[in-house]
Amino acid sequence: MTALPLTALPAGPVRQTLRTHREGPVLTIELNTPEHGNTVTDALLDDLLAVLQGQDPAVRVLVLTGSGDDFSLGGDRGEFARHLAADPTGSGIRVSGTKARRVCDALTGNPAVTIARVHGKAIGAGMALALACDLRVGSEGATFRLPELALGLPTAWGGLLPRLINEVGAARVRELVLTGRAFGAAEAHSLSILQKVVPAHQLDAAVDAWARPVVRRPPAALRVTKTLLNSLSAASRMADVSALDAELLAAVLSEAQHAGGG
DSSP states (O other): OOOOOGGGOOOOOBOSSEEEEEETTEEEEEEOOGGGTTOBOHHHHHHHHHHHHTOOTTOOEEEEEESTTOSBOOBOHHHHHHHHHHOTTOHHHHHHHHHHHHHHHHHHTOSSEEEEEEOSEEETHHHHHHHTSSEEEEETTOEEEOOTGGGTOOSOSTTHHHHHHHHHOHHHHHHHHHHOOOEEHHHHHHTTSOSEEEOGGGHHHHHHHHHHHHHTSOHHHHHHHHHHHHHHHHHTOTTOOGGGHHHHHHHHHHHHHHHTTO
């Protein structure tokens, strides 16, 4: 398999927020609203879920990336505000939060090996999408941040917190969440948020180096191995309460709306 630069991808099925490209057993999903920093909206979640649920069983590797300068600038706060304006009790936030959990679970539980190809900024929900993937490679200039607390939000989106604690460790995650500071690719690698860091022009080659051996693995053994890895990881998260993410997000935003007199 030969890596193709994303700027030269052949035209694939175009959705409202995504561009997809299939090359044999490798499917690339590109978040494709660069004018908005690939922010995670309900429309993007709907499109992602549709692609993941309709995925061809012959796909062995799924690559998730973003167009433009950034992987994703995270959740759309304007959309959250519109949800609250429509229903101050937070029903729209709950629906959105449930979609986020379903998308992240679909990435983690995907029968294909999922690879996040990260460049630019990966913030909040964008970082959660990357973390839901099996393998994560970032450019040397990639940066990460969890700004939710500073925005008056809990870190409750798509099961991000338990996944992060499982990959990184509770003490380090506590510092990242409470300070909301930005950190670079080298630190992300030291924390296992990224498994590989390369110069930006080598991102496609790095993805290809992972994908080539994976597509040669026997399909049944690959599926069972992924299931084992996911099961063993889940076993170390016995207190995973991320099913409550949507409720927690709605409750906090609704309370803030009332406190603000909105």
